[in-house]
Amino acid sequence: MKIATNGVRTLAKETPVPFLDLKSQYTGIRDEILDALRDVADSGTYILGPRVADFEEAFAARAGARHCIGVNSGTSAIHLALICSGVQAGDEVITVPMTFVATTWAISYVGASPVFVDVDPVTYTMDVEQVERKITRRTKAILPVHLYGQSADMGPLLELGRKHGIPVIEDAAQAHGARYRDQGSGTLGLCGCFSFYPGKNLGAYGEAGAIVTDDSQLADRMKALRDHAQSRRYHHSEIGFNYRMDAFQGAILGVKLRHLEAWTESRRRLAQRYLEGLEDFPLALPSEAEDRRHVWHLFVVLHPQRDLIRRELEARGIQTGLHYPVPVHRQEAYAHLNLGQGAFPVSEKIAAECFSLPLFPELTEPQQDRVILALQDVLGEVR
Ligand SMILES: Cc1ncc(COP(=O)(O)O)c(C=O)c1O
Structure with missing residues (x-):
């Protein structure tokens, strides 16, 4: 050569x-961003609060989901999604090896094992033909990744999930605004997980992530879990996490979502x-x-x-x-x-x-x- x-x-x-x-x-939206940041600084509420709630509402509406739960990263979003889907230590989660490693971190955090299937050579997303033969009694979730911004082939995956009683959780970290047959990515499975890492299509100015779901019970549990599993202040119903989204990120994401x-x-x-x-x-x-x-x-x-x-x-x-x-x-x-x-x-x-x-x-x-x-x-x- x-x-x-x-x-x-x-x-x-x-x-x-x-x-x-x-x-x-940033240069193109500087004034909007600085106004939003000033608002948060003046408000005295720096974690969760109205800016995060406003963003959650807008993001859920844009995605086409009933609920959005803002968290501190895409990794935390997948972690909470797996916990709330009932995945536990010793279980298996079917996913792909061609992804950012955070997809499988979350599987490891709950003590489950990733079971890989290869990706399709054209779309680079989960090869749906390979999934069924990897399903065992221990399979508790299917976790496709909408790699590079394109949805996995969700139709056959949802059908398999229904047939075997296994939830499908979407890693939509790279797929804000993507669609599969006219449905928003993240809203087809039990829940969808997004990252707002700065370089993402919708990026914060720091760490942030979110989960969208139509399931109200799931959403309530995720909202509690991200905030130390507090049902009431200083009453903790289970082991929780500090996975809260901060208010500056919520405000920035609210501006950028527009x-x-x-x-x-x-x-x-x-x-x-x-x-x-x-x-x-x-x-x-x-x-x-x-x-x-x-x-x-x-x-x-x-x-x-x-x-x-x-x-x-x-x-x-x-x-x-x-x-x-x-x-x-x-x-x-x-x-x-x-x-x-x-x-x-x-x-x-x-x-x-x-x-x-x-x-x-x-x-x-x-x-x-x-x-x-x-x-x-x-x-x-x-x-
Ligand atoms: C496919 C995929 N899954 C999960 C994540 C994790 O997101 P975060 O970096 O916000 O934790 C990312 C982003 O980095 C990603 O690209």
């Missing part, structure tokens, strides 16, 4: 194209431009399934020479990301599961070949064109 370095130097001299630019988004739809449309437009611009490139491109609305949290492409291409793009001023280079079954933390290389070939291929191109609502078309040109340049030289 050979990479030409002449003729592309001019690209490197331009301002780098960042993988993500949270500051440019912009989410426009930002999502911008992501979708840019993703379409990438799909057209990269059509003839020797890359495996992502796609949107017909019955789904992809919200393009990430635009992930595959190439066997991924590391070299990323280095060459970096040299040309193009930043890229990696989501994710090691599938969960190959993480040291899960070595005790004894799942060797080859156990989940699709996930392993994605992990080995993936890289994520810059895609955020404020990315300009000239910036995106520079990404496409630089990729063309680099790929033309990869042998």
Whole structure:
């Protein structure tokens, strides 16, 4: 393989194209954000309170769920969802190895074991064909991940859940505003878990997460559990957690939620431009399934020479990301599961070949064109 370095130097001299630019988004909504923050500072209520309640109501309505429970991270959201679904020590939860590791942390926190099925080679979400044969007497939940912003194939999963009496919990951490057959992601299963980590499509300015559900009993228990399981002040009905959302995050999320739809449309437009611009490139491109609305949290492409291409793009001023280079079954933390290389070939291929191109609502078309040109340049030289 050979990479030409002449003729592309001019690209490197331009301002780098960042993988993500949270500051440019902030600049556009600065006054709204600062007003909201001032409000919270003046209110004297810094944890939960009216700003969080307002956001919960708005987020539930937007998702199409009856309840939203704001918490302090997406990881906590999945943890509470598993507890409230009745998953206990010794149980099994079916999920995918191609995800951010927090999906399985939550399974481990309740003392259950993750049982993996591979992902589909086209959508990169749970391969529904593989699920039924992994169901045992100990299976207490199915936990699909709406990876990169596209829903898993929820129809067959919900049917399997009904048939076997197993709840389906959605890891919608990357899928704010995504849809499956016209239903909002997170609202199809028993509950849906969201992350508001700053880089997410709806991101806080710190840590935050939420669960949405239509089940009022579940919602009540989650609201108690996130706040030390207090039924009344200083009366604790079970072992609880400090998983409360803070008021500054609630206020920021309330402001940003008003912009989410426009930002999502911008992501979708840019993703379409990438799909057209990269059509003839020797890359495996992502796609949107017909019955789904992809919200393009990430635009992930595959190439066997991924590391070299990323280095060459970096040299040309193009930043890229990696989501994710090691599938969960190959993480040291899960070595005790004894799942060797080859156990989940699709996930392993994605992990080995993936890289994520810059895609955020404020990315300009000239910036995106520079990404496409630089990729063309680099790929033309990869042998
Ligand atoms: C798929 C997935 N699940 C869970 C999480 C955990 O969310 P958080 O980082 O807010 O704890 C994340 C985000 O990082 C994620 O991408």
